[in-house]
Amino acid sequence: MRPDDLAALSPLLILAGAAVAVLLAAAVFRSHRLAVALTLAGLAAAFASLSIAWPHAPRPVTTLLAIDHFALFYMGLILAAAFTVVLFSHDYLATTCLPTEGVGQTSGPRREEYYVLMLLAVVGSAVLVASVHFASFFLGLELLSVSLYALVAYRREGRLGIEAGVKYLILGGAASAFLLFGMALVYAALGSLDFSGLARGFARGDGEGLLPLAGIGLMVVGIGFKLSLVPFHGWAPDVYQGAPAPVTAFVATVSKGAVFALLLRFFSMLQPPRHGALATVVALVAVASMFAGNWLALLQTNVKRLLAYSSIAHMGYLLVALLASGPWAPTAVTGYLTAYIVTILGAFGVVSVLSTRSRDADGVEDYRGLAWRRPWLAGVFTAMLLSLAGIPLTVGFIGKFYVLAAGVNSDLWLLVVMLAVNSAIGLFYYLRLIAVLYRPPSEAAAGAVASLSLPLGSAALLTLTLALIILGVYPAPLITAIQACLP
């Protein structure tokens, strides 16, 4: 490995180093603040090191990873999102994760390991967005997933957390098996594990046989699970609901974003035929996800489950952009993902800020009359929901507009119409939630969720809201940056 390779890999190395540092620090000196500070410093340093890696891109590092502008852009996105999640996590853990009375002895609050797991999950995501090889793909995915299994079940006192963790573990294991078996079949047919070799094989027409097609199909199952696409979406509501709110934010943004980035790279390298069987499958999955997600969310009264269903629909929208060909598709996918990450971070940020020691604030009743009790927070949540619904002047509109434009440019009229219909269905439950925010508060709710505002989470929320509006009104820099980074 040459120094240039090390420079190109520096974000990954720093992240891995930070994970070890937090682990060692926790072994010697248990302090929540120290762990948070080290984590934030690690993430910030990794973000700064993107500029070190930038001049070396595009550069293959071993056969496993390709550090190109695409990967660096997504790493930046992941690091920024993770940074925000850690800010929320600090406030969340400080309020909710307190010393518990165990059997016989008092156990500490155990907050520090959370950050180790989160850093490891970030490393996994960063590997995913840079991987050009099945091995690194699988390693990154497992690093991400295994960390998440533990994070989802991090709050052990309640039943929901453990249940969510175990469900995610069992189903995730099954999905990984599908993925691995699919990779094996593809390898058996094409004799290659790296994407460029596969692309050559597909270009030769070797991908038409039964074996590679079945392999790709099984891989769709594995990837579809991670993105909670229909019919592999069953885990999403339970995990979203059971996991601590910041972890849910992480699952919804970093984890899905990284997997989608990989999918985008895989798709644009392999160039599957636009009217082939694979395109049909993806289109069907997209339509099913849009409808199922929106319908399931329609009358849902648990906010975290509602956002889970809404995310199923949003992943369906993203697939429409993925299916579009031409220069707009990658821009549309990346723009939509960025918008989605900003928005969903803000939404779960509000949930996390409102959560109390006993439980997360996920009932609709917790939000009733929020505008009268905490007008700022209600304003932020309103902005986030409007952005999810794709109302103009929010970043969500820009994302959706680009997806629609990409679809129209590729003549995917059926999918575009489905997307429009689903936007209308989606609007119903977003507006239903907004209406709840502005109703007169009930007596009970006023006392139930009356937590104090913590500084880090509030600052993060403010930043996200500003980003949401500024990018909604003035998206040009974002779009320019995306287009500069795409191949």
Added chain:
Amino acid sequence: MTAFEGLWLIPALPLAGALVLAAGRRLPRRAVAAIGVGSVGTSAVIAALVAWQFIASPPAGHAVSQVLWSWLTVAGFAPQIALYLDALSLVMVLVVTVVGLLIHFYSAAFMARQGTPPGDGYRRFFACMNLFVASMLILVLADNLLLLYLGWEGVGLCSYLLIGFWYKDPANGQAAMKAFIVTRVGDAALAVGLFVLFANLHTLHIQNLLREAAEQWTPGSAIAVAAAALLLGGAVGKSAQLPLQTWLPDAMAGPTPVSALIHAATMVTAGVYLIARTHVLFELAPPVQSLVAVIGALTLLTAGCSALVQRDIKRVLAYSTISQVGYMFLALGVGAWSAAIFHLVTHAFFKSLLFLAAGVVIARLREEHDLLKMGGLRRAMPVVFWTFLVGALGLASMPPATAGFSKEAILSAVWNSGAGAPWLFAAGLAGVFITSLYTFRMVFLAFFGEAHGTPDGETDPVMALPLVVLALACLCGGLLHWPEALGGHGWLGGFLSSTFGTEVQAGPVGTERILGAVSEAATFLGLAAAGLLYARRRACLPGLVRSPVGVLLHRLWSSGWGFDEIYAACLVRPFVSLARFNRNDGVDLVYQALARANRWFHLLLSLTQTGRVRGVATGMTVGAILILLILVFQ
């Protein structure tokens, strides 16, 4: 660095002020006033600098454009956030910022005296007012119709918010909704107009659009007529012209400074600005342009008659505003673009002056709006009396208030414009008489005669200062465009010619002088009639009013020609009863079925949400099998 680079600050500062005021929940009143007035004041200063540079060293092509950013760039549709400054928008910017500044200054004292509604009404008032000024500036500076539409809707929103400012009284909320809904009819026409223009000319950039239209469309072609008529629809709604004028008298429910700024000086003239801005389209559509003139003439007469019989001083001024904007439409209709803008400017001066002075009168008489219960205020409030008198002279176009010259400029342009001119001229001349009559009726009833009760307190100097400044503007306003018949050179018209090109030519000096003299004669006739009828309360007035014709006219005019009743009978009630009758119709069933289907699908899918791992795993497996089947067998 040139002053033009600061152009964006002119709308940005009031916008920033509005945001700060909306967010700053704990701001003390003093700070609220400082931010509210200061932001508009700074804008006015920048506007003045820009104007100075524009006049001292005109930019190339007599226009500056400043592209701030592109909102979206997708497949040929690239709306830009860009500002365009030429002579026309410069004049509008100056009017909006300077008159806006004076009214904000006045409001700082005026609103402090008013009973504050629940919540922090003072801060809410200035936040809305700043937002209004920002929207209005965006409207006049926009270089494309999409951005103009943003400003257009923004001023409509602020108008709604401020008419319903005292929302505890449901009537005020009703008035606000009426204004919003009636103007919406026009806004819909404008939106459709924008679609038509974009569909045919593939751009919304105003200057390119006008150039393209002039090249591609033949005069009088159907498409040009359609586009111009749709734009006219928007203008008619916003400027309260026939047949969409009914909202403006009710809009007087808002605080008086709001009436002065939004419903007299600026927003209601947005329609005039729109037509002047897109005048090329109207020149391409002669029937529509004639329609503009006819609408203007009819509006100025009908609204003037209504103003004659109102008892509420603010409603007199409201009808007067409709009537004066009618003059502007008349001028636009005969192609006298700069005369219309001239009248827009002077009208902003004298009408905001009259409103502000009326606001003082109303406040010091403990919310008394009724003219017949006023009287003899001349001695009790001399500053208000003299400034009101100057404003009245301006409105009636009588010397020494030179602001009234604008009306004579319109009349002379109408005379010189050719076809149909005698009728339009006659209408305008009759309007001059009516204007003078209702103006001096107001003056005589409020300030002369016997006093009914004594006013409270003193006139606040903070409120007196804007009155004096505006009175000076009324006295000198005519200097902007001193008529050539009196040895002037018509500066404003020359200045605006870089936007409008050639216009209606003035006739020979002799004719102009005769026209001026005729118009002055009509004015003095109005004054004499008002003196006869109202100054001494002679017995002839009750006789006139009680005669059968008088009773009929009085009822007709005081209800604004019964438009509200007509609309209620022809549109509102039939629509409501149709809706009632049709409550369970098939169309609703479709939507209910849609909603029910969605709910049903929700419930159906919810059955799958058992939370059991084996169920989810089964779903995954079935999905995997289906995918494999599709891939293998397709």
